[in-house]
Amino acid sequence: xxxxxxxxxxxxxxxxxxxxxxxxxxxxxxxxxxxxxxxxxxxxxxxxxxxxxxxxxxxxxxxxxxxxxxxxxxxxxxxxxxxxxxxxxxxxxxxxxxxxxxxxxxxxxxxxxxxxxxxxxxxxxxxxxxxxxxxxxxxxxxxxxxxxxxxxxxxxxxxxxxxxxxxxxxxxxxxxxxxxxxxxxxxxxxxxxxxxxxxxxxxxxxxxxxxxxxxxxxxxxxxxxxxxxxxxxxxxxxxxxxxxxxxxxxxxxxxxxxxxxxxxxxxxxxxxxxxxxxxxxxxxxxxxxxxxxxxxxxxxxxxxxxxxxxxxxxxx
Numbered sequence: 001x002x003x004x005x006x007x008x009x010x011x012x013x014x015x016x017x018x019x020x021x022x023x024x025x026x027x028x029x030x031x032x033x034x035x036x037x038x039x040x041x042x043x044x045x046x047x048x049x050x051x052x053x054x055x056x057x058x059x060x061x062x063x064x065x066x067x068x069x070x071x072x073x074x075x076x077x078x079x080x081x082x083x084x085x086x087x088x089x090x091x092x093x094x095x096x097x098x099x100x101x102x103x104x105x106x107x108x109x110x111x112x113x114x115x116x117x118x119x120x121x122x123x124x125x126x127x128x129x130x131x132x133x134x135x136x137x138x139x140x141x142x143x144x145x146x147x148x149x150x151x152x153x154x155x156x157x158x159x160x161x162x163x164x165x166x167x168x169x170x171x172x173x174x175x176x177x178x179x180x181x182x183x184x185x186x187x188x189x190x191x192x193x194x195x196x197x198x199x200x201x202x203x204x205x206x207x208x209x210x211x212x213x214x215x216x217x218x219x220x221x222x223x224x225x226x227x228x229x230x231x232x233x234x235x236x237x238x239x240x241x242x243x244x245x246x247x248x249x250x251x252x253x254x255x256x257x258x259x260x261x262x263x264x265x266x267x268x269x270x271x272x273x274x275x276x277x278x279x280x281x282x283x284x285x286x287x288x289x290x291x292x293x294x295x296x297x298x299x300x301x302x303x304x305x306x307x308x309x310x311x312x313x314x315x316x
Contacts (some may be wrong), residue, residue, distance in 0.1 A: 004082070005082050007084075007134065008022075012039045014041055014042070015042065017039070018039050019036055019037070021035070021036055022126055024123060024126060025119060036086075036088070037131065038070060038086075039082065040078055041082045042079060042081055042082065044081075047081045048134055049081070049084070049136070049223070050084045051084070051139050052086045052127065053088065054087065055107050055140060056100070056107070057090040057101075058093065058098060058143075058204040060143065060204070060206070061207065061208050062201075065212050068212065069085070074216070081227075083228070084131060086127075099204070108124075109181075109182075111183050111187065128192075133192075136195065137222070138195070138197075139219065140186060141198075141215060142198055144201075147203065147299040150203070150261070151173060151174060151261035152172045153201070154167040154171075154175050155199075156176075158177050170199070171235060171238055172199060173214065174240075174292065174294050175239070176244065176294065178198075217233045217236075241312035242315060244311065246309070247311060249285070251274050253274045253275050253277060254275040254300060255272065255300060255302040257296060257309075258273075261295055265292070267290050271287055272309075285309070287309075288311070289313060291311045292311070293309055295310030
């Protein structure tokens, strides 16, 4: 990449931290909305790491990971290269406590986007047009949607050996192979020749300190491995998940789980119960195969067909 990197037609000064505000639209009240982009530029050339959080406005853990990284000075003493951080991409969703933008569209299904398209498409276009071209590596930080909790995990694609390697360096507890999804940031980044992975951890609208810690530790491992930081982070044991499935509710009612994310489970093991609220019956939830729970539903009331447990297995 050019050194120093150039954003908004300006070269970012060496050994400096600048904040660039990218106009993205206005509220109906006329209030202007900008997306703040933090750029840290070292004096020596090297890789450019793009970190994005808040793609979905209610995924607070992702936002908190980058907020803590920024305030703790994690990127302030880079040895080489540059770090671009977007701690809150979907400002519209954030102020409305919503996963999506006000028109109901998902930013992460709107890539590569268009500067003349829907609001979600315009937000996606900012990343694709302005930020992605100068990046080498992309880490997209997410949180489980709705009431679903995701045990800290990195999602990568076997289509890209580089993404597999970056996932291993990040070192979340679970490395999960997930095919590229059409119109997602990860698919677009991969098509542009970037190395892209997705971090998932915690539950929407709730802090999860374990997930926040794992996100920060993974970013630090990447910085150290890339020669961008002198600070190392201890390696940890990881499990590579090749196949996943959701255990779904076979009845509606009150859901009480007895096993949760991170647990090892065996085929036939009871994971929880769904109770008839009138007290007339209950329905056990059974593990269909051996594996690990990589996500679970915290909802107290469920409908038939709802996703309850996300089971991952190491076998191909």
